[in-house]
Amino acid sequence: MTSAFSKQEMRRNLLVEWLVVTVRFVQARRTAVLAALVALGLLTAAGFGYWWYQExxxxxxxxxxxxxxxxxRGEQPGTPxxxxxxxxxxxxxxxxxxxxxxxxxxxxxxxxxxxxxxxxxxxxxxxxxxxxxxxxxxxxxxxxxxxxxxxxxxxDLQGAAKTLSELLDRDKDDAFAGEAYMALARMYEGLKKPDEAMRVYGQVVEKFSQTQWAQHALQRMSALKTK
The missing domain is CATH 1.25.40.10 (Tetratricopeptide repeat domain)
Known part of the structure; x- marks a missing residue:
């Protein structure tokens, strides 16, 4: 067997045909290809420049x-x-x-x-x-x-309650969400809305069991029930 390919076999080789088509395409559209490469280079340079500027x-x-x-803290140790x-x-x-x-x-x-x-x-x-x-x-x-x-x-307890409610609508799973729930319940207590306060304290007990937030919430729920 010979290791050389005939011209006919080469024409049948899809890879060779693809390479030939690509070369012809580039030759026919050399200006456009060069412009695209220049544009790509400029975009890359701009991206790097922006990254460098931000850093x-x-x-x-x-x-x-x-x-x-x-x-x-104080510019020097011991200074206020x-x-x-x-x-x-x-x-x-x-x-x-x-x-x-x-x-x-x-x-x-x-x-x-x-x-x-x-x-x-x-x-x-x-x-x-x-x-x-x-x-x-x-x-x-x-x-x-x-x-x-x-x-x-x-x-402005009403405004504070609104701020906390909107915050918890989005960030209820945040590490500090328990404090936000407790603050919201306290606002409801101040607004004389014990039912709303009880509801939020209940959420604290459910969501943050085994925490100081939950313990405090249980204490407040007990106090509200006796009123």
Whole structure:
């Protein structure tokens, strides 16, 4: 047997035929193919450039966040922290590096500091901004709780209950959902809605058995039954 293929056998070889067609196609449309390759190269370069830019922003934001944390704790060991300066730095991070992980964390820290300073309107606005800007954020439930607690501090129990209800509609399986359920039940108690409070406390007992949340919920349910 000979190892050489005849011309007729080569023409019957589908792979060879496909290669021939491809070469002819490229030769006939050389300009279009080159343009497509150039476009692909530009898209790849643009994608890499965007990735590099984002990584650089994340790195800069991370360093800025570390400085803000240091300001809050105290620049040097034994020195007191400066909450006002820390708030300023957190705000700068959220504005200059919006959309980064550090800006997300900084926004939550800013809301907490405003709450601790007794600036409830500012705290509500900041936590609300977090929920809008980072709808899938890592600290979504914490931000929702912060907003609800600030509303509660202002006496807006109805608003706090609405915030918590909307939060739990989406994040009922979050690690902090138990606290949100407990807060919602407390709001209902404050609104003189014992039936609603009992319902939510019951959900806590069912969903979070063997936790302190469940123990506290049982205590509140017992207290409500005696009223």
């Amino acid at each position: 650089r922003r994340e790195d800069e934001a991370s360093r800025a966040l570390a400085r803000a944390h240091s300001t809050l 922290g400066n909450p006002d300066e820390a708030m300023k730095r957190y705000r700068e991070i959220t504005q200059q590096y919006r959309g980064t992980r550090s800006a997300e964390e900084g926004l939550l820290a800013l809301g907490n500091l405003q709450f601790e300073a007794g600036k409830m309107d500012d705290s509500i606005g900041i936590f609300g901004d977090y929920l809008t800007t980072y709808p899938r954020g890592r600290f979504r439930v914490m931000a929702g709780l912060g907003k609800a607690y600030a509303q509660e501090a202002k006496g």
